[in-house]
Structures are given as C-alpha cells and as structure tokens.
Amino acid sequence: MAVPEGIDVTDASTFEDGIPHDLFAELRRTAPIWWNPQRRGVAGYDDEGFWVVSTHELVQDVSRRNDVFSSWENTVMVRNADDAPRAQIEAQRATMLNKDEPEHSALRRIVTRGFTPRAVNGLRAALAARAQDIARTAAGLGRGNFVEEAACELPLQAIADLLGVPQEDRRKLFDWSNQMTGRDDPDAHGDPLVAVGEIAGYAYALATERRERPADDIVTKLVRAQVEDGALTPEEFAYFVILLVVAGSETTRNSITHGLMAFLDNPEQWELYKRERPSTAVDEIIRWASPVLSFQRTATRDTELGGRTVRKGDRVVMLYASANYDETVFEEPRRFDIMRSPNPHLAFGGTGAHYCLGANLARLEVELMFDAIADQLPDITILGPPTRMRSAWLNSIKVLPVDYGTCP
Ligand code: HEM
Numbered sequence: 001m002a003v004p005e006g007i008d009v010t011d012a013s014t015f016e017d018g019i020p021h022d023l024f025a026e027l028r029r030t031a032p033i034w035w036n037p038q039r040r041g042v043a044g045y046d047d048e049g050f051w052v053v054s055t056h057e058l059v060q061d062v063s064r065r066n067d068v069f070s071s072w073e074n075t076v077m078v079r080n081a082d083d084a085p086r087a088q089i090e091a092q093r094a095t096m097l098n099k100d101e102p103e104h105s106a107l108r109r110i111v112t113r114g115f116t117p118r119a120v121n122g123l124r125a126a127l128a129a130r131a132q133d134i135a136r137t138a139a140g141l142g143r144g145n146f147v148e149e150a151a152c153e154l155p156l157q158a159i160a161d162l163l164g165v166p167q168e169d170r171r172k173l174f175d176w177s178n179q180m181t182g183r184d185d186p187d188a189h190g191d192p193l194v195a196v197g198e199i200a201g202y203a204y205a206l207a208t209e210r211r212e213r214p215a216d217d218i219v220t221k222l223v224r225a226q227v228e229d230g231a232l233t234p235e236e237f238a239y240f241v242i243l244l245v246v247a248g249s250e251t252t253r254n255s256i257t258h259g260l261m262a263f264l265d266n267p268e269q270w271e272l273y274k275r276e277r278p279s280t281a282v283d284e285i286i287r288w289a290s291p292v293l294s295f296q297r298t299a300t301r302d303t304e305l306g307g308r309t310v311r312k313g314d315r316v317v318m319l320y321a322s323a324n325y326d327e328t329v330f331e332e333p334r335r336f337d338i339m340r341s342p343n344p345h346l347a348f349g350g351t352g353a354h355y356c357l358g359a360n361l362a363r364l365e366v367e368l369m370f371d372a373i374a375d376q377l378p379d380i381t382i383l384g385p386p387t388r389m390r391s392a393w394l395n396s397i398k399v400l401p402v403d404y405g406t407c408p
Contacts, residue, residue: 003027009036009052009294009317012392019290019395021334024322027054033306036317050296050315051305054322056329056346058306062297062318063350069297069316071098071354076295076393094239097247097354104353110232111240111357114162114218120360123161124368130157131368135376139404143383146400147257150373154365155252159244162361164217165206173199177245196242203241207234244358250394251291252362256369257386257397258289262336264382269338274374281338282366287345288336290321291395295349320346321395379405 003026007014014020027034037049053059062069075098092098096107113119131154138150156177160170179195207223211234214220222232222240232240262285263270273281296317299310310316323346325333330340348356356362373380381403389396 003031003034007036009319010050010392012390015293015392015395016388016390018388019293019321019325021325024054024319024325025327027052027319028322028326032058033308050317051308051310052317052319053306054319054326055306056323056326056344059318059320059323059346060350060352061305062316063346063352063354065303066101066297066353068300068303070100070300071104071297072100073298073315074098074296075354094236095243096240096357097243101353106230107232107236108353108357110230111222113221115357115360117360119218120364123158123361124364126161127154127158127364128368128371130154131365131372132376134369135372139376141404143401143403146260146380146402147253147398151253151256151260151369151400152249154256154369155249155362156245158252158361158365159248162218163206163241163244164210164215164219169202173202173245176202177249180242180246199242199245200238203238204234206241207232207237247356248358248361250396252365254291254394254396255286255289255362255366257400258291258395259285259366259370260373260380260402261382261386261397261400262288264380266336269336273338273370274378277371277374278338279367280341280343281370282363283343283345284336284338284340285366285370286347286362287324287330287340287343289395290324290345290347292347292349293321293391293393293395294319318346318350320349377404381405 003023007023014023032053032055034052034054035049036052053062072093074092076092096104096111099107134150134153138144138146141149152174156170156174159165160173165173176195176199180192180199206219210217210219211223214224219237223234223237224231263273272278294317296315299312299314299316301312303310305316324330327333329344348359348362383401383403386397387399389398
C-alpha cells in the first residue's frame with residue numbers, strides 16, 4: 001500500500017479502528033520522515049502542515065535533541081474548531097511538559113523525589129490492596145463495563161494517594177479528570193477548561209493548606225522551602241496536579257484495558273501469565289497499548305533529520321504508536337508476547353529529558369492490576385466490541401463490555 005492521499009495523523013478519524021498498523025508500516029518503510037500536508041480546522045495555527053517521524057530511531061533522535069526540538073510551542077496535538085486549544089496550550093506551558101531547559105530541569109528536579117523507584121515502591125502495599133479490592137468488587141457485579149468498573153480506578157487512586165488527597169474529595173477529582181480529556185469525543189460531558197479551573201483551584205487550596213499545616217506527604221515536601229532545590233509555589237503545584245491527573249490517569253487506564261483485550265485475544269498468553277506472572281509482561285502490555293499516540297516538538301533552528309532539512313519553526317510529530325511496532329527493533333511486532341525481552345518501547349516517550357516522570361508508578365499499577373485480575377477474575381470474558389474514544393492523541397477505550405466470571 002502507498003501512503004494514501006489526504007491522511008492526517010492529527011485527525012481522529014485516522015484512528016477510528018485503533019492504531020493504523022498498515023499505514024504506519026508504510027510510513028516507516030517509504031517515508032520515515034514525512035510531510036503531513038494538512039492541518040484542517042486547528043484553531044491558533046495558520047501553517048499548512050508538519051513533519052511526522054514514524055521509526056524508533058527518529059522518534060528517539062527528536063526526543064533526545066531537545067536543544068533543537070522544543071516543547072515550548074505545544075507538545076500535545078490539539079485540534080478543535082473553537083478558541084479553546086490556545087488557552088489549553090497556555091495552561092500547558094505552566095507545566096514541565098512544555099518547558100525547555102534550563103527551566104524544565106529545575107522544575108522537574110523538585111518533583112522527582114516523589115517518583116523515585118523507592119518512593120513509588122512505598123505505595124506498593126497500599127496499591128496492591130486497592131487493586132485486589134477493585135477486582136473483588138467487579139467480580140460481584142457479574143457483567144459490566146471494564147473501563148469504568150476496573151481499569152480507571154487504580155490510576156486515580158494512585159495519584160490521590162501520592163498527593164494525599166483526602167478520601168472524601170476523590171470523587172470530585174475523578175469527575176474533573178474525566179471532563180478534561182476527550183474533547184474530540186461526542187460523548188464528552190462538561191467543559192474541559194472549566195474542569196481545569198476547578199482542579200487548579202482545588203490543588204491551590206491543598207497546597208496553601210499544607211504550607212500552613214505541614215503533613216508527612218508529598219504535597220508538603222513540594223510546597224515547603226527546600227534549601228538546595230527550591231520549592232513549588234502554590235500556582236506551580238496546581239498545574240503540577242493537573243499534569244499528573246491528565247498524564248497519569250487515562251494513559252494507565254488504557255494500558256490496563258488494551259492489556260486485557262490483548263490477553264483475551266491471545267488465550268495462551270493469558271494462561272501463561274496466570275501461571276508464571278513474568279515481570280516482562282508489564283512492558284509488553286504498555287508497548288502493545290501505546291496509550292499516547294504522539295507528541296510534538298517545534299524546531300528552534302534549521303536542522304537535518306533523517307536526511308531531510310527541517311526548518312526553524314517547523315513542527316515535528318513523533319508517532320510513538322508507530323515506533324513501538326518498528327520491525328527493525330521488535331521481532332514480529334504485531335505479536336503480543338509477554339516474554340519479550342529486551343523491550344525498548346517508547347510508550348513513555350523517547351529517553352530524553354521529558355521521558356515520562358510517572359513510568360515507575362504506571363508500571364507498578366499495571367503489574368498490580370493484572371495480578372488482581374488474575375487472582376480474582378481469572379475467567380473474565382469480553383462480551384462485545386470496545387467503544388473507542390474519538391481522539392488522535394490517546395489510544396483510548398471508553399466502554400469494554402465484559403462478563404467478570406465466577407469468583408474463584
Ligand atoms: C511525560 C506517557 C503514566 C506523569 C510522558 C511522556 C509520555 C508519557 C509519552 C513524554 C512527553 C514528551 O516527551 O513530551 C505515559 C504513559 C503512561 C504514563 C503511556 C502510562 C502507561 C504517567 C503517570 C504519571 C505521568 C502514572 C504520573 C502520575 C508524566 C509527567 C510527564 C510525563 C509529569 C512530563 C515529564 C516531563 O516533561 O519532564 N508520559 N505516561 N505519566 N508523564 Fe507520563
């Protein structure tokens with residue numbers, strides 16, 4: 001197949017049936033750096049197109065050269081017909097996700113302490129108990145929507161645990177979080193920008209409270225003055241919370257949902273998992289899911305990339321969902337293989353300065369959730385096709401009808 005006319009990798013319709021594997025394979029083979037000519041209906045832009053890189057090597061290259069490929073202009077693909085994206089881009093700029101060096105590292109250094117393997121492992125026992133509870137409750141339901149009843153809960157609880165959000169406030173946080181994503185989706189309810197404001201207000205209040213009345217939690221650490229590293233202002237903290245909720249909830253939820261679908265499509269892998277629980281399974285689930293389809297950068301000067309000249313100001317989209325299926329790196333990439341090792345997938349971004357801060361936490365959540373599913377829901381079955389969220393940015397499922405099976 002040739003790359004079809006009129007394809008736009010930032011248009012949700014390109015992803016209507018999931019990751020377009022044949023199209024991506026063709027891009028990798030014939031045009032690993034490709035000029036995507038259209039950008040229809042994107043508010044705030046008057047450019048005609050952008051570069052797309054689809055191979056593992058080029059996605060790594062762009063991620064690592066962050067002196068040339070800037071995150072400041074906009075990293076997330078937003079397309080909508082109103083003025084909202086501009087405002088959203090402005091809000092994103094307050095977070096580390098959109099900052100360049102040296103501001104990026106300065107901000108990231110303050111929060112890194114909350115995400116070290118040691119800090120994350122400190123949450124293991126509590127999250128394991130929650131995961132088992134979630135699966136046990138689902139087992140009692142008989143049938144239902146796996147996304148809402150099982151996949152979405154642990155990621156949000158983990159972020160709330162990490163931040164020390166009191167139990168009684170969690171529902172609110174969850175609702176706002178759901179309103180913030182899915183702007184392209186016809187079923188989306190609530191205004192995402194209003195939800196952003198609500199979360200920011202809540203987080204601001206939480207930060208101010210902990211500054212006045214310190215507790216033994218990460219919020220207190222982040223907002224109290226630290227001699228060497230500095231501290232987050234309540235405003236910076238508020239944006240950080242928004243970033244955590246957006247970056248950490250849908251992504252992990254979708255790893256869990258796609259992982260379940262992959263297991264049940266490949267019953268021998270499910271049996272193997274239940275028997276051996278190999279530690280390699282988690283990264284294969286995340287590679288397979290590729291929950292974030294792409295991020296973008298903007299060139300700060302003319303440069304060479306994959307044999308083409310990229311001009312200052314040109315945008316470059318990194319297709320993670322293609323890099324993770326690059327046949328020059330992964331043997332039989334379209335085979336779900338939980339023993340795959342090594343597994344240098346780029347689902348958490350390339351190994352540059354912006355590599356996912358929550359990768360350790362996300363891996364732990366996926367591991368604990370599949371442990372719980374294998375323990376409590378070993379006979380779970382899928383009852384019908386999944387309903388996808390309409391999006392060109394997230395590989396997201398909103399409904400997966402399942403029969404939870406009988407309790408063991
Ligand atoms: C950055 C994916 C889970 C917090 C990123 C990036 C990707 C990504 C691709 C790179 C962005 C870039 O290069 O511009 C994922 C996936 C996840 C996941 C696939 C789940 C499977 C989480 C979790 C958290 C989190 C659980 C936190 C609770 C962040 C933050 C950044 C980030 C704060 C920005 C890092 C920076 O700019 O330095 N994530 N993420 N993510 N992620 Fe994740």
